[in-house]
Amino acid sequence: MxxxxxxxxxxxxxxxxxxxxxxVRELRAAVRAARAAGCSIGLxxxxxxxxxxxxxxxRASRAECGFTVASIFVNPxxxxxxxxxxxxxxxxxxxxxxxxxxxxxxxxxxxxDDVYPAGCSTAVEPPRVAQRxxxxxxxxxxxxxxxxxxxxxxxVQADVAFFGQKDYQQASVIxxxxxxxxxxxxxxxxxxxxxxxxxxxxxRNRYLSVDQRSQAVAISRSLxxxxxxxxxxxxxxxxxxxxxxxxxxxxxxxxIDYVAVVDPDTLEPVVALSGPSVMLIAAHVGGxxxxxxxxx
Amino acid sequence: MxxxxxxxxxxxxxxxxxxxxxxVRELRAAVRAARAAGCSIGLxxxxxxxxxxxxxxxRASRAECGFTVASIFVNPxxxxxxxxxxxxxxxxxxxxxxxxxxxxxxxxxxxxDDVYPAGCSTAVEPPRVAQRxxxxxxxxxxxxxxxxxxxxxxxVQADVAFFGQKDYQQASVIxxxxxxxxxxxxxxxxxxxxxxxxxxxxxRNRYLSVDQRSQAVAISRSLxxxxxxxxxxxxxxxxxxxxxxxxxxxxxxxxIDYVAVVDPDTLEPVVALSGPSVMLIAAHVGGxxxxxxxxx
Numbered sequence: 031m032x033x034x035x036x037x038x039x040x041x042x043x044x045x046x047x048x049x050x051x052x053x054v055r056e057l058r059a060a061v062r063a064a065r066a067a068g069c070s071i072g073l074x075x076x077x078x079x080x081x082x083x084x085x086x087x088x089r090a091s092r093a094e095c096g097f098t099v100a101s102i103f104v105n106p107x108x109x110x111x112x113x114x115x116x117x118x119x120x121x122x123x124x125x126x127x128x129x130x131x132x133x134x135x136x137x138x139x140x141x142x143d144d145v146y147p148a149g150c151s152t153a154v155e156p157p158r159v160a161q162r163x164x165x166x167x168x169x170x171x172x173x174x175x176x177x178x179x180x181x182x183x184x185x186v187q188a189d190v191a192f193f194g195q196k197d198y199q200q201a202s203v204i205x206x207x208x209x210x211x212x213x214x215x216x217x218x219x220x221x222x223x224x225x226x227x228x229x230x231x232x233x234r235n236r237y238l239s240v241d242q243r244s245q246a247v248a249i250s251r252s253l254x255x256x257x258x259x260x261x262x263x264x265x266x267x268x269x270x271x272x273x274x275x276x277x278x279x280x281x282x283x284x285x286i287d288y289v290a291v292v293d294p295d296t297l298e299p300v301v302a303l304s305g306p307s308v309m310l311i312a313a314h315v316g317g318x319x320x321x322x323x324x325x326x
Numbered sequence: 327m328x329x330x331x332x333x334x335x336x337x338x339x340x341x342x343x344x345x346x347x348x349x350v351r352e353l354r355a356a357v358r359a360a361r362a363a364g365c366s367i368g369l370x371x372x373x374x375x376x377x378x379x380x381x382x383x384x385r386a387s388r389a390e391c392g393f394t395v396a397s398i399f400v401n402p403x404x405x406x407x408x409x410x411x412x413x414x415x416x417x418x419x420x421x422x423x424x425x426x427x428x429x430x431x432x433x434x435x436x437x438x439d440d441v442y443p444a445g446c447s448t449a450v451e452p453p454r455v456a457q458r459x460x461x462x463x464x465x466x467x468x469x470x471x472x473x474x475x476x477x478x479x480x481x482v483q484a485d486v487a488f489f490g491q492k493d494y495q496q497a498s499v500i501x502x503x504x505x506x507x508x509x510x511x512x513x514x515x516x517x518x519x520x521x522x523x524x525x526x527x528x529x530r531n532r533y534l535s536v537d538q539r540s541q542a543v544a545i546s547r548s549l550x551x552x553x554x555x556x557x558x559x560x561x562x563x564x565x566x567x568x569x570x571x572x573x574x575x576x577x578x579x580x581x582i583d584y585v586a587v588v589d590p591d592t593l594e595p596v597v598a599l600s601g602p603s604v605m606l607i608a609a610h611v612g613g614x615x616x617x618x619x620x621x622x
Contacts, residue, residue: 054508149454149502150453150505150506151453151454151455151502151506152450152451152452152453152472152502152503152506152507153450153451154448154449154450154451154507155448155449155450155451155469156448157446157447157448158445158447159447173451176448177507180507181506181507181508184507184508184509184510185508187510206445206447206448207448209443209446210446210447210448210477211448211450211473211476211477211480212350212477212480212481213480214354214480214483
């Protein structure tokens, strides 16, 4: 009987778990070693509770960079006091396994005090593109996001950082911050990953009951419908917004923070379509706030 | 007749002028080349109108780092509308000559639009240590300083940056910002350089008339006197402040923004001396606002 030989490209054993570090010192040592070995550094900043959206970023980094760092840190400063910081899902073991399957090299999962030691009081005042939409609904959110992301950029000193298009405004804020502060790194924004029925993947989807999960699909359905109308020639964004609101109303999604068609760079509202635009939604399904967007 | 030979350590020709670059692209290329040649990078951020204080920073960088970059940029965002941005001295030719004598390798003298292109709107919200003293007298000043300094740090990607102790609070703000935002560089604060009579060197000293120049020396004299009283056992900072105010009044310096004895780290006022402290002064001599400080 012949011995089975394993091709090195299809090992039967599970992929190696990424190295987990929790301190800045360990992080910097690991990145320095990778850099010294000639690797470019990719960073995937996350708050954990990873889903396929995050993993697509980890894979994109793996494809482009020699060494991929994923950070897992539920950043308190981007949550308002009434928001879901305390109940935000923490699933470190599962996250490490998932990142192993993407061949992520290093996971940086710091404690709060390592990121914000006593006396830490400098912040980033985010760019103008942060003001509307999420900025209005979640005061202070982008200040917290921009600050922690800049800190992570400085801690990891990556060459490239990967963000999801699902958080469209967040990606715009970070891209503009990088430009404005001359941060020496490149930003990649990867497509939104969706469930088979269209729901944008989100760590918060796990808050949804079965019924709410069925309701929630109306969000992406409404965006797709509006995009189709635009493709069919509808130039008036008010009509597109009405269509979206109609679909949401049918699904009994009645707590809508905003539905808007905006310029893809400035995020200012567009009245009549004349070039690429983005449709943005934020709406509540039960107690869960969901966002989504669609390029039109 | 023998030919004269020049020792390479004592050339008769003047030192080579530093390379002058004005664009981000040229700056980054020059720094990258120096880095590739194995040099560590030192940064001396200035607003030009260089005096011996600045040059001491350039020399400190030259002594510690393989490649020294001095930036010359009169940063508009750190001046209030009524302040002296327009009349701030611009002396580029003399500055280049002075830096040549310090063997500075590169001067980065960007235009305003290269530093703040249209749409640039992200800023640094400076740390708590920025709130009092200069922060109260010059609202927005440290926001402008912190933002431009972070931009310069990111542009140059230096290993070490050099600041003068004369701007004591500024150095504290920058040191804390670097800590809070995890900026990967070290800060050196070099001693204040003084005129023979004690006046702290400042680009703004050139605004002083001959009479004002004589008055201004009272600032450093008052600080030295207070430090002597403290060394002789006076623990009550109110008594030290009174002494300083007395000396300033004698010199007819009557527009005083603040005189304070503060904790060297937090810059909070100290009532009774129990450890190292710093005495801070800001006062106007004629139309010129001068600051100084003294460790006690």
